[in-house]
Amino acid sequence: MDPLEIARWQFGITTVYHFLMVPLTLGLGAVVVYLQTRWNRTGDERYLRMTKFWGKLYLINFIMGVATGIVQEFQFGMAWSEYSRFVGDVFGAPLAMEGLLAFFVESTFLGLWIFGWGRLPKAIHTATLWLAVIGSWISAFFIIAANSWMQHPVGVELVDGRPQLVDIWAVVTNNTAIAAYTHVLVTAVAVAGGFLLGIAWYQLWRRRRDGIDTVDASGRVVVGEAPEIPGRDKLDHSVWLKSLRIGAIIAILGFAGTAVTGDLQAKLMFQQQPMKMAAAEAACETGSSFSILAFGDLTASDCSSVVTVLQVPGVLGYLANGDVNQTVQGVDDLVPQYEEKYGTTLPEGAIYGDRSGQTIDYVPLMYVTYWGFRIMIGFGALAAFAAAVALWLTRKGTVPANVWIMRLAIFGILAPFGAAAAGWIFTEMGRQPFVVAPNPTPGGIDGVYMFTAAAVSPGVTAGELLFSAITLTLVYLALLVVEVYLLVRFVRGGVVSAMPELAAKDDDRSDDDRDVLAFAY
Amino acid sequence: MDVLPTVWFIAVAALWIGYLILEGFDLGVGMHMLVSARGSAAEREGQRRVMLNTIGPVWDGNEVWLLVAGAGIFAAFPLWYASLFSALYIPLTLVLVGLIFRAVAIEYRGKHPGARWGRFWDWAIGLGSFVVAFGIGAGLALTTTGLPIDANGDRVGGPFAWLTWQAVLGGLAVVGFALVHSAAFLALKTTGPVRERMGAFVTKAAPVALLPIVAWVLLIQFTTGNVASWLLVVGAVVAIVLGYVAALRRREGRAFLGIAVFVALGAAAIFTAVYPVVLPSSLDPAFSLTVSREMAATGAAVYAGNSDYTLGVMTVVTAVALPVVLVYQVWSYWVFRKRLGAENLPAVHDIVPAVRG
Numbered sequence: 001m002d003p004l005e006i007a008r009w010q011f012g013i014t015t016v017y018h019f020l021m022v023p024l025t026l027g028l029g030a031v032v033v034y035l036q037t038r039w040n041r042t043g044d045e046r047y048l049r050m051t052k053f054w055g056k057l058y059l060i061n062f063i064m065g066v067a068t069g070i071v072q073e074f075q076f077g078m079a080w081s082e083y084s085r086f087v088g089d090v091f092g093a094p095l096a097m098e099g100l101l102a103f104f105v106e107s108t109f110l111g112l113w114i115f116g117w118g119r120l121p122k123a124i125h126t127a128t129l130w131l132a133v134i135g136s137w138i139s140a141f142f143i144i145a146a147n148s149w150m151q152h153p154v155g156v157e158l159v160d161g162r163p164q165l166v167d168i169w170a171v172v173t174n175n176t177a178i179a180a181y182t183h184v185l186v187t188a189v190a191v192a193g194g195f196l197l198g199i200a201w202y203q204l205w206r207r208r209r210d211g212i213d214t215v216d217a218s219g220r221v222v223v224g225e226a227p228e229i230p231g232r233d234k235l236d237h238s239v240w241l242k243s244l245r246i247g248a249i250i251a252i253l254g255f256a257g258t259a260v261t262g263d264l265q266a267k268l269m270f271q272q273q274p275m276k277m278a279a280a281e282a283a284c285e286t287g288s289s290f291s292i293l294a295f296g297d298l299t300a301s302d303c304s305s306v307v308t309v310l311q312v313p314g315v316l317g318y319l320a321n322g323d324v325n326q327t328v329q330g331v332d333d334l335v336p337q338y339e340e341k342y343g344t345t346l347p348e349g350a351i352y353g354d355r356s357g358q359t360i361d362y363v364p365l366m367y368v369t370y371w372g373f374r375i376m377i378g379f380g381a382l383a384a385f386a387a388a389v390a391l392w393l394t395r396k397g398t399v400p401a402n403v404w405i406m407r408l409a410i411f412g413i414l415a416p417f418g419a420a421a422a423g424w425i426f427t428e429m430g431r432q433p434f435v436v437a438p439n440p441t442p443g444g445i446d447g448v449y450m451f452t453a454a455a456v457s458p459g460v461t462a463g464e465l466l467f468s469a470i471t472l473t474l475v476y477l478a479l480l481v482v483e484v485y486l487l488v489r490f491v492r493g494g495v496v497s498a499m500p501e502l503a504a505k506d507d508d509r510s511d512d513d514r515d516v517l518a519f520a521y
Numbered sequence: 522m523d524v525l526p527t528v529w530f531i532a533v534a535a536l537w538i539g540y541l542i543l544e545g546f547d548l549g550v551g552m553h554m555l556v557s558a559r560g561s562a563a564e565r566e567g568q569r570r571v572m573l574n575t576i577g578p579v580w581d582g583n584e585v586w587l588l589v590a591g592a593g594i595f596a597a598f599p600l601w602y603a604s605l606f607s608a609l610y611i612p613l614t615l616v617l618v619g620l621i622f623r624a625v626a627i628e629y630r631g632k633h634p635g636a637r638w639g640r641f642w643d644w645a646i647g648l649g650s651f652v653v654a655f656g657i658g659a660g661l662a663l664t665t666t667g668l669p670i671d672a673n674g675d676r677v678g679g680p681f682a683w684l685t686w687q688a689v690l691g692g693l694a695v696v697g698f699a700l701v702h703s704a705a706f707l708a709l710k711t712t713g714p715v716r717e718r719m720g721a722f723v724t725k726a727a728p729v730a731l732l733p734i735v736a737w738v739l740l741i742q743f744t745t746g747n748v749a750s751w752l753l754v755v756g757a758v759v760a761i762v763l764g765y766v767a768a769l770r771r772r773e774g775r776a777f778l779g780i781a782v783f784v785a786l787g788a789a790a791i792f793t794a795v796y797p798v799v800l801p802s803s804l805d806p807a808f809s810l811t812v813s814r815e816m817a818a819t820g821a822a823v824y825a826g827n828s829d830y831t832l833g834v835m836t837v838v839t840a841v842a843l844p845v846v847l848v849y850q851v852w853s854y855w856v857f858r859k860r861l862g863a864e865n866l867p868a869v870h871d872i873v874p875a876v877r878g
Contacts, residue, residue, distance in 0.1 A: 063628035066581065067621040073591055077606025078613055081675070084606075088599020089827045093835055096596035099589035100842040104850070108582035112853050115578040119856060165831045210877035229875050350673060457607040459675030468614040475618055479625055486632055494875035503870070520574045520866040521631040 003462045004355070004453060007079040010469040012428070014071050016421050017476050021065035023420050026140055026185065027192025027254075028058045029133035031246065040126045049239050049495045054196070055129075056498035059114065060486050064479060066107070071472065079465060082351045083435055083455035090156055090165045091146055094172075098142035106135030118518030140188075141181050148177035150436050151427070152272045153448045163448045179268055183261040187380075187423070190254025191416040194383050196247025197390055199491050201409035203240040204399040206494075213237055213398050221397030230503040231496035237398075239495060244394060248387040251416070255384030258419075262377075263319065270320040270328065271441050275338065275362060276430035278331045279369040281316060285330040290315030331363055338362040342438065346453055355453045364432045372426030379419035386412050523797070525832035526812040526824075529597035530799070532839060534792040536593050537661065540586035541695070541788055542702075542781050547580045548650040549703020551623060552696075555647025557718065562636075567863035568715050569643060573627065574866060575710040578857045580627060582850055584620070587657070596835050600674055600825035601664075601799045601810050608668050608676035609660050609683055616656035623649030634869045654699045655692035659683070662691020665741055665791055667801035672808050674823070687740075694737045697730035702780050705764075709773040712862035716773075723768040723776060731761070738787045746794045753790035757783050799825060 032055045039047035073095060076084050084091070110132040116125045149155075155170030156163035165171070207213045212224045212232055226232040269277045277283075281290070290312045314324030339362065348356045390409065393400060399409075431437050438449035490497045554572050558565035576583075595602040606613060626645035630638075666687040669677045676682055701723055708720040742754055764779015795801075797816055802808035810825035811817055817824035826832065 059628065060632070063624055067624040070584075070588065070620050071617050073588060073595075074606060074613055074617055077591075077595065077602045078610050079607070081603035081607035084595065084599050084603040085674070088595065088602070089831050092592060092594075092596030092599055092602070092827075093831055096589065096592040096835060097838055099585060099592045100838060100846070103585045103588055104582060104842075104846045107585050108579075108846075108850055108853050111578040111581055112856060115857060159828075164828050165834070168831075168834045206876065212877070226877055229877060230873075232875055457603075457610075457675070458673065459671075459677070460607050460610050461680055464610045464614075464680045467611065471614060471618060475621060479621070482625070482629065486629060489633070489872045492874040492876070493872040496875060497872045500867075500870040517574065517861065517865050517867070520570065521577050521627060 001462045001466065003460060003465050004456045006462060006465040006469050007456045007460075008452070010079065010465065010472065011075060012425070013469070013473055014068065014075065014476070015428070016424060017480075018065065018068040018072060019420060019424055020417055020480075021061055021068065022140070023184070023188040023191040023417070024061050024195060025058070025065045026136055026188035027190070027250075028054060028061070028195060029129075029136055030189065031192050031196065031250070032058050033129055033133050034246075036126050036129055040122055046235060046239050046242060049235070049499060050243055052498040053239075053490075053495045054243070056490055057195075057199075057487060060483060060490065062110070064483050067479075068476065078468075079457055079460060080435075080455050081457035081459070083450065086162060086450050086455070087150075087436060088162075090149060090153075090163055090171065093165065093168065094142045094146040094149075098139050098146075102135045102139035102142060104135075106132050106139060109135065115517065115519055137185070140184055141177075144181045144184055145172050145174065145177040148174050148180050151180075151431060152176040152268070152441075153436055153439050153445060156445055156448055158445065158447050163445070176265075176268055176272065179261060179265040183258060183265055183423075186254050186257025186261055187416070187420050188254075189250050190258060190380065190383065191420060193247045193249070193251025193254050193387060194413050194416045196243050197251060197387055198247075198410045198413035200240045200244035200247060201390065201399050202406055202491065203494060204237070204244065204394070205401070205403070205406040205409075207232065207237060207240070208398060208401045209403075215396070215398065219396045223397075231494050231499070236495060241394070241397060244399075245391065248391045251387035252384050254416075255380050255387075258380055266319050267321065272439065273431065273437055274329055274440075275331070275334050276364065276369065276427070277320070278329060278334055279364045279366050279430055280373040280426065281328075282366050282370045283316065283328060283330045284332050286327055286333050290319065331366075335362050341440075342449065346451060349454075351454045351458060352451075353458060358453070360433055360451070362433060364430045369426055369430045372422045372429070375422035376419045376426060379415045379422065383412060383415040383419070386415070523813050523815055525829050525836065526597070526814065526826045527797075528836055529593075529826065529832055530792070530796060530812045532836075533590065533593050533597060534789065536586060536590035537792075538785050538788045540583075540590050541698070541784050543583035543586055544580075545695075545699045545784065546703040546706035547576045547583050548654040548695075549699035549701070550576050550707060551646040551650025552654070552700060553703055553707065553719070555643055557722070559714070559718065564714070564863075566636075566639065567866070569639075570631070570866050571711050571713075571715050571861050571863055572707060573630065573646070574861055575707060577627070579850075579853055581624075582853065584624070593835075593839075597827055597832060598799060598810070598812060598825040599827065600823065604670050604674035604676075604810060604825075605660065605664050605668075605800055608670060609663065611680055612656045612659055612683060612688075616653050616660075619649040619652035619656065621649075622646075623653065631869050632872075634871050650699075651696060654696045658695025659688040659692040662687050662694065662737055664800050665737075665795050666691075666744075667803040667809075669804050670800065670802045670808055670810075671804060672823075674808070674810065677804060690733055690737055690740070694734035697732070698734045698784055701727045701730045702777075702784065705768065705773065705777040705780050708771075709777050710860055712860045716860070720768070720771055720773065723780075724765070727761075727765060727768070734784070734787060738790055741791045741794045744794075745798075746790075750790045750794035753786045753793060757786035757790060760786060798822060 032051055035047050036051040039051055109128045112128040113132055116128055149171055152174060154174050155165060155167035157166050212226045214222045216222055223234050223237045225234050316328050317324050317326035320326050320328045344360060346352050346355055346358045346360060433451055434449055435452040435455045436450040439445055496502045550572050554569045558568040622645040626642040630642035663683055669682050671677050704719040704722040708716050738754060742750060760779050760782035764776050764783060767775035767779055797811045797813035798809050799812055800810040807820060809822040811822035812826050814824050816822050
């Protein structure tokens with residue numbers, strides 16, 4: 001087996017997996033910050049309960065993001081040593097800044113928040129969460145800036161065949177980075193929205209199912225309580241209804257944000273990576289129509305068998321340049337341009353190993369880019385539409401008693417995750433065959449690009465890569481099962497699972513003992 | 522000019538020393554959770570939870586020192602990062618798995634009351650901590666003693682070329698140090714049986730458990746030591762003697778401090794002795810990686826570092842950020858300064874479905 005293929009699969013698997021946890025961490029963190037701040041301001045117990053419950057789910061998910069994030073940083077050196085050598089003057093800096101300016105803040109203040117209940121004054125305790133979440137948002141910026149440099153290298157000069165950093169400001173204000181960062185943040189908000197919506201829906205459904213809440217003749221909710229179940233009081237209803245509405249609203253706003261920022265990204269992509277955008281469209285010929293449905297062998301790089309059965313004139317042109325008459329170059333026209341600029345075969349050289357002299361295929365896997373692009377938009381839109389429907393269905397204060405709608409709401413949690421994963425797969429695979437894509441825009445630096453085929457560690461064997469790829473995949477799968485198991489347990493337990501003090505059993509420790517730790521692992 | 526590369530050599534050394542001091546006790550606590558609880562099942566469980574919660578609020582912040590040390594090498598000396606990390610592919614994969622299991626275990630262990638659940642995560646924490654300590658120790662030992670890397674910096678000799686006696690020595694050095702250091706930490710941070718047992722562990726185990734790290738320091742000193750590095754060794758010896766005497770007298774704060782200063786000066790002695798070479802090649806000294814452009818200009822080694830512009834940017838960022846990090850990390854230790862005993866811990870509560878009938 002080719003080490004390059006294994007290394008790419010490993011990077012893809014570990015990155016997509018890592019990004020299951022990341023948007024929930026970013027989005028839910030912001031939600032919990034809002035909830036605790038509201039509690040601090042108003043003293044309203046509903047906000048305390050929401051802070052505790054959603055905060056607990058936040059932590060269960062957070063740790064998985066931390067654990068899988070370390071793999072990402074090590075992987076560049078382990079599996080992609082040639083890449084690390086080539087980009088080292090530029091790429092390591094944002095990673096180190098991420099650690100110094102973001103990870104330290106995030107981890108230290110999150111520790112203070114988790115263990116600080118009852119030990120820190122309320123305002124300071126709330127501030128620790130603010131700092132932890134701000135830290136995580138800053139960390140997202142630096143890693144996106146690093147990734148965006150691979151999509152659109154700026155701020156460097158070519159010295160002895162290697163890019164040398166000359167303008168760090170250009171790297172952190174890269175227009176690609178700004179567009180991608182805002183896109184990731186609003187995606188995170190949408191992911192958190194769907195998460196709140198699905199779980200709160202289940203809770204309201206459970207209360208109806210258990211006969212706690214009923215509806216009157218006009219369909220309006222009559223809130224009840226179940227004294228025998230800790231936490232299932234009247235306030236509990238309001239906790240979930242509020243959570244549901246917050247979730248639905250931010251899911252809709254988040255999706256609207258992804259549309260705006262995604263459009264910005266697409267317009268940049270037409271200039272910066274025209275082949276990626278053409279491949280996203282399976283646009284073989286130059287034109288301006290947006291394809292709704294294409295059939296045929298999208299794996300073929302010569303476009304010969306692609307049949308577009310449904311297309312909307314003008315939309316692609318609008319996406320590219322805000323102009324329906326704008327024509328966009330198709331794959332068939334772009335390939336010769338790429339071949340002329342970057343060659344038809346991989347250069348001879350040690351870093352290419354057996355791949356020296358291979359023909360370069362400049363067209364990314366079109367079934368991945370085409371469908372990745374559509375799944376991203378489709379799942380995102382579906383989730384936002386479902387959120388709007390959810391708001392309407394719950395306008396009278398509770399959810400329908402139908403179990404299938406509840407299941408749909410739970411299942412709907414997955415849609416924004418799917419959209420996010422598809423988006424990453426699209427943009428990373430759409431960059432191939434480059435790991436550092438050339439920058440063809442005016443003012444771009446000529447010659448700063450790297451083929452993925454040259455990036456893998458020359459000294460590492462296929463066996464080693466296979467070992468790590470299989471080990472990490474299995475560990476990740478097992479831990480995903482554990483995480484979902486715990487999340488489900490805490491969700492089914494309701495607010496009391498995160499607030500044992502709501503149960504009748506009192507903490508029998510003395511005040512002095514309690515003063516040491518209010519929470520413990 | 523070698524000014525900025527030297528500054529970054531010192532910065533990277535400082536980050537590793539910070540990591541060894543801070544995660545040294547985290548990793549050791551993880552191992553002690555597995556092997557050092559005594560008594561009935563309930564007592565053992567209480568002791569394990571006491572141990573875990575001494576590091577509960579701070580372990581994640583400590584782990585970031587590893588990330589920043591790694592990213593710092595990447596940002597300042599990418600050729601060092603690329604050669605070292607790819608050469609140590611298998612051990613670093615195991616370290617990653619250890620880090621993953623340990624992190625998840627710390628967070629998840631108390632989220633469910635079952636005995637089997639607890640046992641599973643104890644193993645994940647204990648074994649994970651051991652593998653991480655051993656792997657990091659082996660890696661650091663190899664980057665100071667050498668690896669078979671060729672002119673391009675790629676490892677020659679197959680996936681297990683790193684498995685040498687120096688690697689085992691370095692692995693044992695960090696494991697042994699972590700066990701002693703964490704015992705001193707636990708004695709300082711707990712009350713009751715854990716405090717007693719761990720206080721005694723320091724004085725009983727230190728003479729044996731610290732032998733590998735002493736051997737590693739001396740090995741480097743006898744190969745490439747200089748006056749400055751020997752002075753640091755003398756300082757480390759003074760620190761450990763004072764720390765040991767304090768441990769005998771059960772002066773827990775001073776004992777912990779002595780051991781921390783010992784590892785800081787010991788590691789500083791190693792870095793000082795190897796400077797400017799950061800990864801010697803055992804094939805040909807000319808393939809070795811250095812932080813000195815002057816040395817590289819003579820062809821005696823390969824310059825592993827970045828341009829002065831990048832190093833300058835990173836110097837400014839670090840000079841601003843790191844002091845602030847130290848302030849708030851110290852503050853977090855201050856917030857959780859009280860000793861912990863089993864009686865301080867809230868019971869692990871069961872999660873019961875909020876369902877009627």
